[in-house]
Amino acid sequence: MSRLLILSGKGGTGKTTVAAAFVELARAAAYADCDVDAPNLHLVTPTTADPERFEYVDLPRAWIDPTVCVGCGACAYECRYDAVLHEHGTYRIDQRVCEGCALCAVICPVEAIALQPVTAGDVIVHHPGRRVFSTGELRMGHGSSGKLVAEVKSRLPDAAPDEGVVVLDGPPGIGCPVMASLTGVDAVLVVAESSRSGLHDLDRVLDAVAGSGARVAVAVNRAGLDEGHDALVQARCEARGVPVIGTIPGDPTVVRVTDEGRTLATAPGPAADAVRALYTATVAMLQPRSTESVVTPSSRQENQP
Amino acid sequence: MKVAVLSGKGGAGKTFVAVNLAAVTRGAAYLDCDVEEPNGHLFLRPTLAGSRDVFEVVPRIDDDACTGCRVCVDFCRFNALAAVGARVLVFEDLCHSCGGCHVLCPEHAVIPTLRRVGRVRWGAADDVAFASGALVPGAMSASPVVHAVLERGQFADDAWTFMDCAPGTACTVMDVVADADVCLVVAEPTLFGAHDFAMVADLIRVLGKPAGIVVNKWTGGETAVDRLAAAHQLPVLARIPYDADLHRLIAAGRVASQESEPHRQRFESLAAGLSTLAAEAVPA
Numbered sequence: 073m074s075r076l077l078i079l080s081g082k083g084g085t086g087k088t089t090v091a092a093a094f095v096e097l098a099r100a101a102a103y104a105d106c107d108v109d110a111p112n113l114h115l116v117t118p119t120t121a122d123p124e125r126f127e128y129v130d131l132p133r134a135w136i137d138p139t140v141c142v143g144c145g146a147c148a149y150e151c152r153y154d155a156v157l158h159e160h161g162t163y164r165i166d167q168r169v170c171e172g173c174a175l176c177a178v179i180c181p182v183e184a185i186a187l188q189p190v191t192a193g194d195v196i197v198h199h200p201g202r203r204v205f206s207t208g209e210l211r212m213g214h215g216s217s218g219k220l221v222a223e224v225k226s227r228l229p230d231a232a233p234d235e236g237v238v239v240l241d242g243p244p245g246i247g248c249p250v251m252a253s254l255t256g257v258d259a260v261l262v263v264a265e266s267s268r269s270g271l272h273d274l275d276r277v278l279d280a281v282a283g284s285g286a287r288v289a290v291a292v293n294r295a296g297l298d299e300g301h302d303a304l305v306q307a308r309c310e311a312r313g314v315p316v317i318g319t320i321p322g323d324p325t326v327v328r329v330t331d332e333g334r335t336l337a338t339a340p341g342p343a344a345d346a347v348r349a350l351y352t353a354t355v356a357m358l359q360p361r362s363t364e365s366v367v368t369p370s371s372r373q374e375n376q377p
Numbered sequence: 378m379k380v381a382v383l384s385g386k387g388g389a390g391k392t393f394v395a396v397n398l399a400a401v402t403r404g405a406a407y408l409d410c411d412v413e414e415p416n417g418h419l420f421l422r423p424t425l426a427g428s429r430d431v432f433e434v435v436p437r438i439d440d441d442a443c444t445g446c447r448v449c450v451d452f453c454r455f456n457a458l459a460a461v462g463a464r465v466l467v468f469e470d471l472c473h474s475c476g477g478c479h480v481l482c483p484e485h486a487v488i489p490t491l492r493r494v495g496r497v498r499w500g501a502a503d504d505v506a507f508a509s510g511a512l513v514p515g516a517m518s519a520s521p522v523v524h525a526v527l528e529r530g531q532f533a534d535d536a537w538t539f540m541d542c543a544p545g546t547a548c549t550v551m552d553v554v555a556d557a558d559v560c561l562v563v564a565e566p567t568l569f570g571a572h573d574f575a576m577v578a579d580l581i582r583v584l585g586k587p588a589g590i591v592v593n594k595w596t597g598g599e600t601a602v603d604r605l606a607a608a609h610q611l612p613v614l615a616r617i618p619y620d621a622d623l624h625r626l627i628a629a630g631r632v633a634s635q636e637s638e639p640h641r642q643r644f645e646s647l648a649a650g651l652s653t654l655a656a657e658a659v660p661a
Contacts, residue, residue, distance in 0.1 A: 082414050083387010083544040088569065109545030110385045110576060112569040131454055152434075152476045168551065173475030174454055212580050215520070215548030244387040244544055245413030246514040268630030269392065269416040276414060280514035298628035331568045 074358040075238045077106070077257040077286070081277030083244035085265040086293040089326060089336060090347060091241035092116040096337035097351045098237040102228045105207040106253040107243040108193060108220045114207055116335050118200035126195040126227075128208065128220050131172030132187035134165045140184035147176035147185060168213050193220045197227045204229055218248035222255070237358065246280040254280075259287040259358055261317075265294050266301045271308060278312055289357050291318035291350050317357060318350030378655050379538045381557035381586075385573025387544035389565045390593040390617070393627055395541040396420045397634040398561075398651075399505045401644045406538040407502075408530040409509035410553045412495060412522040417541055418509050419630045421502035428498040431510070431525045432491040433474045433518065438465045442486035449478035449487060470517060495522035499529050506532065523549045527556055537648075544573075546580045554580065559655045560588035561614070566600030574602055578609040587658035589614040589651060614650035615643065 078091045087107075095103045095117050105113035134155070136147070141163055148156035148163060155169040156176065165176075167190065177185040192214040198205040206227040210217050221243070228238060240257065243249040254260070260281050264274040274290070281288055290309050295302050309316050323343030329336060336344040382395040392409075396417055399407035409417040436449070436458070445463035457471035458478060469492060479487040494516040499508040510526040512519050530538055540557060542550050554560060560581050564574040574590075581588045590606045595616040606613050617623075623640070626633050633640040 080387075082416070083389075084565075085388060109547050110387070110573040112386070112572060115568055115572060150476070150480055152474060168548070171473050171475065172454060173473060173477050174452070175475055175477035175480060178452065178477070178481065210545075210547060212546050212576070212583060213548055213551040215518075217547055218517070247413045247512055247519050248517045251515050251517070265388075265628075267628035268419045269414075270628075272416060272419055273414045276514050294628075298625055301628060327567055333568065 073236065073238055074259060075240060075257040076354065076358065077240040077242050077253055077260045078263060079242040079250060079253070079260055079277055079281065080244055080263045081246060081273030082265055082270055085263045085270060086320070087244075087263050088112045088116070088241050089330060090261070090263050090291065090350070091239055092335040093337045093347045094237070094239045094351055094354070096335045097348065098239060100203065100237055100239045102204045103239040103241075104205070104224055104228055105241045106221045106224060106249065107241060108208040108210045108217050108224065108249065109243060111207050111209060113241045114198070114205070116330060116333055117205060118203065119198045119205060120200050123196045123198040126197070126223070127191045128193040128195055128223050130190050130192035130214065130219070132189045133167040133170040133172050134174065134176050135167070135186050135188045136163055136165055137184050137186060138162060138164070140182055142182050142184070144181060146179055146181065150175055150179060195220070195223050195227055217243070218252035221249050221252035225253075225256070237355070246276045250277070250280055254284045254286065257286050259289070259354075260284070261354055262288065262290045264290050264292050264305055266292050266297050266305055267294070268301060271301055271304050274305065275308065278314060287357060289315045289317045289354070291320060292316060293320045294322045295319045296321050317353040318346060320346040320350065378534070378536075378559065379540060379557045380651060381540045381542055381554045381560045382563060383542040383550060383554065383560060383577060384544055384563045385546065385575075385577045386565060386570050389570060390563045390591075391544075392416045392420065392541050393633070394561065394563050394591055394593070395539040396632055397640070397644045398648055399539045400632050401634050401641055402537045402648050404504060404536055406506035406508070406530055406532050406536060408526050408538060408540045410523050410526050410540050410549070411543040412510040412512040412519050412526065412549075413543060415509045415511050418498075418507070420632050421505060421507055423500040423502040423505075423507040425498055425500035427500070428496055430493050431495040431497055431522045433494050433521055434476065434489045435469050435472045435474060435492045436467055436478050437488045437490040438467060439486045439488055440464060442484045444484055444486075446483065448481050448483060452477050452481055473518070494518065495525070497522065497525040497529055519543070519549045520552065523552055527553065546576050551580070551584070554584055554586060557586060559651060559658065560586045561591060561651065562588060562611070563591045563593050564602040565594050566592055566596070566602045571601035571605060575605055578605060578611060581611070582609065587654055589654050591647065592616045594619045612654065614654070615647040617643065
């Protein structure tokens with residue numbers, strides 16, 4: 073069994089479109105949506121009406137008992153997150169800002185501070201047929217999406233090595249949720265966009281995955297939008313030693329098919345043809361081989377002006 | 378007046394809208410708060426006036442002073458400290474920089490040290506004031522970098538500041554929205570776009586901020602986004618039709634309102650709509 077993670081850096085480049093088509097083409101026995109901030113994979117892949125739900129409980133957050141607090145302000149003085157609010161002479165914790173370190177509770181001279189459990193999200197596990205689809209939803213304003221991603225992945229079965237591809241739809245960006253998604257994956261397919269923003273963000277996501285040990289390949293989506301950037305994306309990948317294994321042209325069919333809740337797996341049109349070819353190339357990449365592609369770290373860490 | 382430009386779904390057109398609004402508004406500022414993938418500079422191409430690294434504080438253990446008492450190890454809720462024999466090891470990736478180990482160590486053996494997590498840059502593009510944050514790829518917390526951008530972007534109350542957010546509704550987006558006077562949600566009228574717009578609409582309701590909607594890549598008619606906006610009583614301030622030429626301009630990193638008169642008018646009218654929304658929202 074190989075675990076394939078689809079990433080993009082930039083949002084909206086087509087991660088979920090590619091992941092959903094791969095789920096169908098691979099008849100994946102297990103798949104997951106690691107974009108817990110804005111999950112979409114369930115809109116276009118098989119689900120069940122009564123999935124299992126598990127609350128994701130984060131570290132408990134501080135709470136000041138106003139009947140015990142003597143207003144000394146020690147908690148506010150030490151809190152590194154500025155989570156202690158001082159209003160109208162009383163202290164209270166902004167639980168949205170609190171990270172649950174418990175320093176305030178430890179140093180409070182009158183033991184006025186308790187730690188209260190919080191539910192920061194939900195893990196939702198569907199069992200369509202004999203398959204497993206694990207997805208998660210971060211509750212609004214919570215910051216620990218990396219840990220929720222780990223929870224979502226933990227619900228996937230540890231299947232035997234010969235059970236094909238496990239498809240993981242990743243989050244955008246290059247931060248904590250992406251790093252949590254990367255743990256334990258065999259290969260990463262980066263869906264890049266042929267644009268000035270797409271090129272910039274591709275570079276950053278390749279920096280983030282360098283050193284993960286996973287094989288990395290790139291597919292270029294919306295190719296042909298800007299021919300200059302088609303060539304620049306190709307050249308950048310070549311310079312960094314990352315193979316470009318697919319090119320998906322802009323195609324209005326994609327939105328139409330997706331809006332019907334379907335994937336590109338069996339759809340008509342040039343984009344669907346390209347995604348099917350990309351799937352074949354990805355399966356070939358997942359085969360064991362002697363020479364591994366290694367991402368060269370960028371010469372520039374952040375290529376801002 | 379501070380405007381948080383947000384979207385649930387990535388790629389809906391936040392940066393496109395924020396950059397163009399800043400370009401058509403006299404004396405405006407643009408803040409790139411999408412520190413994981415900041416793109417505003419690729420369009421505005423600012424002349425930088427300065428930059429600085431953003432750090433987090435992580436512990437270093439002075440092995441000579443440490444007696445192995447384990448006070449820090451037992452305190453740390455993030456499992457960033459571990460006792461191995463009489464020594465304490467630090468796992469920086471797990472540290473949340475709460476400072477508790479430093480405060481509580483009876484031997485003063487925990488030395489705060491800096492870990493670089495990003496960089497904030499500032500300058501100007503023509504008369505648009507500019508600030509942008511960039512997270513180090515793989516760094517665990519974007520919050521310090523977002524806050525560094527917000528600190529850099531404190532201008533006079535009558536100046537328009539457009540704050541380009543990260544996608545989603547996580548805590549860094551909440552921090553920017555909390556700092557804003559008005560929200561502008563850019564939504565794509567697709568199945569994914571409508572689903573993610575609903576999440577953002579909930580966030581706006583909870584935070585109680587006035588908000589307007591831009592339907593981007595509009596292909597005509599009343600869309601799922603329009604229906605959701607109506608259900609949430611949020612006004613649609615603009616519909617930007619899908620246009621292959623416009624998308625070519627964006628792909629090439631051009632500011633559309635500086636390239637074509639119809640686009641300039643479209644964003645001027647959106648800015649006027651925001652003005653009205655903000656004026657109505659300000660308590661008398």
